[in-house]
Structure formats: structure tokens, C-alpha cells
Amino acid sequence: MAVAAQAVPRATAVTRPRKEREQELLVWPDLVFIEFIAAVLFTLSFLILSAVVDAPLLNRANLDITPNPSKAAWYLVSLQEMLLHMHPALGGVIAPTFALGGLAALPYIDRKTEGQGAWFATPYAIRITLFSAAFASIFLVGLVLYDQGRHVNVITNIAQRVDADWEWPGKLAPFQNVRAIQTGWEWHIPVPEAAQLGPGEHDGELNWPQDFQNVPMPFNGTSGPDWMRWGAPDFLPGWMQAMYWYDLNMNTPTFVVEQFIPVFIMVALPFLLIYILRRLGWVQDVRGGAIALFTGLMTSYFVLTIIGAAFRGAGQDLVMPWDVPKID
Amino acid sequence: MSVTEQPRGPGIGGWLADKLFRNYIWRSIFRSGYPNTPRNQMLVVATNVFLHLHPTRIHKTHVRITHTYCLGGLTFFFFLSLTVTGVMLMFYYVPSPGQAYTDLQALETNIRFGMLMRNLHRWMAHGMVISVFLHMMRVFYTGAYKPPREFNWVVGVILLTLTLALSFTGYLLPWDQLAIWAVTVGMNMAGTAPILGEDTRLILLGGLEVGDAALIRFYTLHVIGLPLIAAIFMAVHFWRIRRDGGLARPL
Numbered sequence: 304m305a306v307a308a309q310a311v312p313r314a315t316a317v318t319r320p321r322k323e324r325e326q327e328l329l330v331w332p333d334l335v336f337i338e339f340i341a342a343v344l345f346t347l348s349f350l351i352l353s354a355v356v357d358a359p360l361l362n363r364a365n366l367d368i369t370p371n372p373s374k375a376a377w378y379l380v381s382l383q384e385m386l387l388h389m390h391p392a393l394g395g396v397i398a399p400t401f402a403l404g405g406l407a408a409l410p411y412i413d414r415k416t417e418g419q420g421a422w423f424a425t426p427y428a429i430r431i432t433l434f435s436a437a438f439a440s441i442f443l444v445g446l447v448l449y450d451q452g453r454h455v456n457v458i459t460n461i462a463q464r465v466d467a468d469w470e471w472p473g474k475l476a477p478f479q480n481v482r483a484i485q486t487g488w489e490w491h492i493p494v495p496e497a498a499q500l501g502p503g504e505h506d507g508e509l510n511w512p513q514d515f516q517n518v519p520m521p522f523n524g525t526s527g528p529d530w531m532r533w534g535a536p537d538f539l540p541g542w543m544q545a546m547y548w549y550d551l552n553m554n555t556p557t558f559v560v561e562q563f564i565p566v567f568i569m570v571a572l573p574f575l576l577i578y579i580l581r582r583l584g585w586v587q588d589v590r591g592g593a594i595a596l597f598t599g600l601m602t603s604y605f606v607l608t609i610i611g612a613a614f615r616g617a618g619q620d621l622v623m624p625w626d627v628p629k630i631d
Numbered sequence: 632m633s634v635t636e637q638p639r640g641p642g643i644g645g646w647l648a649d650k651l652f653r654n655y656i657w658r659s660i661f662r663s664g665y666p667n668t669p670r671n672q673m674l675v676v677a678t679n680v681f682l683h684l685h686p687t688r689i690h691k692t693h694v695r696i697t698h699t700y701c702l703g704g705l706t707f708f709f710f711l712s713l714t715v716t717g718v719m720l721m722f723y724y725v726p727s728p729g730q731a732y733t734d735l736q737a738l739e740t741n742i743r744f745g746m747l748m749r750n751l752h753r754w755m756a757h758g759m760v761i762s763v764f765l766h767m768m769r770v771f772y773t774g775a776y777k778p779p780r781e782f783n784w785v786v787g788v789i790l791l792t793l794t795l796a797l798s799f800t801g802y803l804l805p806w807d808q809l810a811i812w813a814v815t816v817g818m819n820m821a822g823t824a825p826i827l828g829e830d831t832r833l834i835l836l837g838g839l840e841v842g843d844a845a846l847i848r849f850y851t852l853h854v855i856g857l858p859l860i861a862a863i864f865m866a867v868h869f870w871r872i873r874r875d876g877g878l879a880r881p882l
């Protein structure tokens with residue numbers, strides 16, 4: 304089995320050919336010296352930094368006064384930014400868990416030993432890195448701007464110069480931002496009288512969003528023919544009940560906005576990236592793909608951190624950095 | 632370690648070296664002789680508990696700064712310095728909502744070098760988070776996670792999480808508006824996790840909102856629980872670097 308073969312210690316990695324001795328230096332003094340200098344340099348620079356810049360101390364903690372905006376620590380701000388665009392569990396927990404899990408799994412996916420021990424040692428490595436960083440930054444900034452919906456005001460203002468009564472057409476609401484799919488979008492499909500789908504009055508059409516807000520999940524125990532109706536599974540332990548969707552009816556518009564579209568984007572963009580890089584011929588093996596995805600992840604983290612830390616003002620509104628209120 | 636390997640000259644330096652390094656007491660502490668010969672230079676690394684985290688020899692490409700940018704070492708340096716400054720802060724800090732904030736104010740105004748220690752601890756904590764990220768990126772782009780170093784990369788990912796957790800738990804301790812709201816935001820995020828989220832939140836906070844139970848829990852995790860775990864994983868990390876044959880090198 305392949306797994307068993309993996310577990311065998313690699314003797315080659317530990318015993319070294321004799322002639323490599325000549326390539327080696329003594330740790331004392333060559334390395335210890337560098338470490339010493341680095342430690343001194345960083346001690347000094349942090350001493351100077353600390354003498355000049357004081358750590359912040361705001362007013363005493365008070366849960367009755369909510370600062371606006373209240374932000375997470377900077378290394379979590381990227382997650383907080385994700386919360387603005389999707390379901391909180393998805394943006395704050397599930398997606399990051401997948402990212403960390405993917406990171407940890409990386410060496411078990413990319414097992415070729417080529418290209419180790421030197422910077423960007425595989426073909427096209429630098430190009431893949433630059434392209435992926437650009438790809439991720441452009442899409443992220445674009446998506447954040449789109450979801451913020453500033454373009455709606457701009458376009459409306461321009462259009463109203465021409466036609467004072469102009470309003471953003473309801474049919475095109477999804478182009479305002481993601482949430483508008485749920486709140487500002489309306490359409491109907493005519494439904495013949497014969498097709499009575501559920502209980503309730505038949506008005507001859509399916510309307511978005513009203514008619515999609517309470518769609519019973521299959522086997523939720525409270526919908527469908529009689530044999531599909533049963534009581535709440537009280538006999539199960541609490542955590543199992545939490546997992547069973549008894550009496551759950553899906554709010555489809557919310558689901559689309561908070562879960563389906565974000566997941567789709569988070570899965571589709573990496574695929575698109577890899578696809579483009581393969582068409583360009585730059586990604587030829589697992590390592591190339593790993594570089595693309597890792598770079599994309601790091602860039603996303605970085606860009607979202609910048610946006611969340613420097614561009615989110617009161618009410619998590621997108622503003623210029625100098626307009627972010629100072630809280631005390 | 633024969634005595635003839637000592638630097639011996641007619642000058643004052645030789646005399647000093649003789650006095651300092653050839654006496655009984657010095658030799659009882661440092662077994663190897665003065666490291667001015669290859670043999671003693673290797674012995675000094677091999678016989679010293681701190682230095683022996685290193686091998687005695689190292690490939691010359693790995694000494695080049697541009698290979699590692701010292702980032703792993705720097706992360707470790709931050710960790711050690713944070714321990715030192717953290718212990719200093721602990722002398723003055725009482726983890727209770729009634730006192731924590733006042734202690735911080737006293738630290739800034741009444742206590743000699745209190746502000747300096749606090750600043751050092753704060754900026755170095757940020758420094759550690761940044762350097763651990765950069766270290767991970769350097770390991771990635773030099774392909775150093777590839778066999779046989781798979782597991783050490785995993786240990787690294789655990790260390791990354793621990794570093795963030797250390798920083799996060801420390802964030803609450805000043806007990807100011809920044810602290811309590813950042814932690815509230817963070818814990819609400821954790822609370823949304825499916826199935827386990829609400830329980831995790833309750834266990835970490837010891838209550839429904841960030842209060843005295845949360846402060847003592849975060850404090851305990853921050854000053855002893857997480858540093859201990861991190862130190863253990865760092866020991867594994869360093870041990871594995873040597874077991875895996877030193878740093879990665881082109882085949």
C-alpha cells in the first residue's frame with residue numbers, strides 16, 4: 304500500500320554524502336554570529352520603537368458602550384470582513400477552518416521532492432506567484448466594491464441628470480450588490496392552475512422572493528404526504544437534535560445570498576485561477592497549483608486585512624482611511 | 632579539549648584568557664575549551680544545551696541571510712523576549728476586572744520602565760504574528776515542506792494557530808474598550824460555528840459575555856497554558872528540523 308511506503312523513514316535525507324562536508328560551515332562561529340547580530344539588531348530596534356511609540360490604552364472596558372466601529376484584532380479583521388458578505392458561520396469559522404486544514408494537508412498533496420530548498424525553484428514559479436497575487440487582489444477588491452454597492456449611487460446620479468425619474472430597474476437588482484437578490488429583486492413565473500405545489504392560495508404565479516422564503520426541506524417531518532410527517536425527535540440527545548433539520552424550512556433567497564453565492568465564488572475563483580494558469584502553460588504539476596492557491600490565500604488574507612483595518616468606518620461602511628473614526 | 636588549544640600569547644589578552652578560561656570553576660561550567668579551533672567550536676555547540684538546538688555544521692547556503700531571512704529564528708526570538716517582558720508585566724498585573732485596567736494605568740505612570748515593558752511586549756507580539764506568517768511564506772516558496780519535512784510543516788501550522796491564540800488571549804488583558812470589544816467580536820465569530828460554536832464560546836468565556844470569568848480564563852491561557860503548549864511544539868519543531876537532515880536543500 305502506498306501509505307505503508309510513505310511511513311518508511313527516508314534514509315537518504317539523514318545520511319549525507321561525504322563530499323558535502325566541504326560545502327558545510329561550522330555553526331560556531333558562522334551561524335551563531337548571525338543569530339547574535341540579528342538578536343541585537345531586533346532588540347535595539349524594538350527598544351527604540353517602544354521608547355517612541357506607546358501601546359494604546361483606551362477607556363476602561365464597558366459593555367454598555369459599543370464603539371463604532373468595533374473591530375477584531377488586526378489578524379482577525381480579514382474574517383470580520385468576510386462576515387459582511389456571507390453567513391457568519393461560513394465566513395468566520397467554516398471557510399477559515401478549510402483554509403487551515405488545506406494548509407496542513409498541503410505536504411500530503413504535493414509530495415514531489417523537486418523544487419525544494421531554493422526560492423521559486425520550479426519552472427514559472429515567479430510568474431505563477433505574481434499572476435495569482437494580481438488575480439486574487441483584483442477579484443477581491445472588485446467583489447468588495449460590488450457588494451458595497453457604491454456604483455448604484457454613481458450610476459443613478461448620472462442617469463438622473465438625463466431622466467429625473469430614473470431608478471435602478473428591479474429586474475437588475477442583483478447588479479447592485481449580493482443582498483439585493485434577497486431584498487430588492489422581484490420576478491414572477493406564471494404557473495398553470497393545475498400545478499398546486501403546496502398548501503395555500505394559488506395566485507397563478509411564483510413570486511420571488513415571497514414564494515421561496517419557506518421551502519420545506521425534504522424529510523423535515525412536517526411537510527409532504529401524511530407518511531412523511533412525524534413528531535420532533537425528542538428522544539435523541541441534544542447534539543443530534545441540533546443536527547437533524549426537524550421542521551426546517553429553507554429561506555431560499557437568504558440561502559442564495561448568504562451561502563450559495565459565497566461558497567460558489569470561493570470555490571469557482573480558485574478553479575478559474577488554476578484553469579487560466581494551465582491554459583497559459585505555467586502550471587504543469589501539483590507544485591505549480593499549490594503555488595497558485597497558496598499565493599491566492601495569502602493575498603486574500605492580506606487584502607481583506609487591509610480593507611478591514613484601514614477602510615471600514617462607522618457601521619462597517621467602506622470609507623477612506625482618514626475617515627475611519629478614532630475610537631476611545 | 633587539551634589545554635594547549637587555549638589562546639596563549641605574551642599579550643594581555645592571552646593573560647586574561649588564561650585567567651578566565653583555564654581555571655577549575657570555569658571548566659566545571661563549560662566543558663569545552665575556548666572556541667578558537669574547529670574542534671572546540673563544534674564541542675561548544677554540542678555540549679551546550681541551548682546551542683545544541685543547532686547541528687555542529689551547516690550547509691553554507693543556509694547561512695546566507697536571503698535563504699531564510701532569519702524568520703523562524705526571529706519568531707523564536709520574539710517568543711523568548713515576550714516571555715521575559717511578560718514576566719515583568721505579571722509582577723504588576725492582577726487579572727480582575729476591578730484592577731486590571733488600573734494596573735495598566737499604574738504601569739504607564741507610576742512604575743519605572745513599566746511603559747517600556749508594556750510597549751515592548753505589545754510591539755513584539757505584533758512582530759511575532761507578522762514574522763510567523765512571513766516564515767511560513769518563506770518555507771512555502773522555498774518548497775521546504777516537501778518530503779521528508781511534511782510533518783514539520785503540520786507542526787508549523789499548529790504553531791501558527793497557537794501564535795494567533797496567544798495574541799488573541801493577550802488582547803483582552805488590558806481590559807480597555809479595544810480589548811473587550813475585539814474579544815467580543817472574535818468570540819461571537821466562534822459562537823456561530825455549527826453545532827459546537829455556542830459551547831466553545833461558553834467554555835472560553837465562562838459565561839454569556841466577556842466578564843470576570845472570561846478575563847481569568849484568558850489570563851491563565853495567555854500566561855501559562857498556551858506558552859507551555861507552544862514551547863512544546865517549538866521543541867518538536869526544532870528537533871524535527873535536525874532529524875529531517877537540517878534545512879531543505881535542492882536535490
Ligand code: HEM
Nearest residue numbers: 699702703704706707767775783784787788790791878879
Ligand atoms: C512559533 C512559530 C514558529 C517558530 C518559532 C519556528 C521556528 C523555525 C526555525 C528557527 C526554523 C529554522 C529555519 C528558519 O529560521 O527559517 C524553522 C524551519 C521550518 N519551519 Fe518553522 N517556526 C514556526 C512556525 C512555522 C510555521 C507556521 C510553519 C509552516 C506552516 C513552519 C514550518 C517550518 C518548516 C517546514 C521548516 C523547515 C524549513 C527548511 O527545511 O528549510 N514553521 N522554523
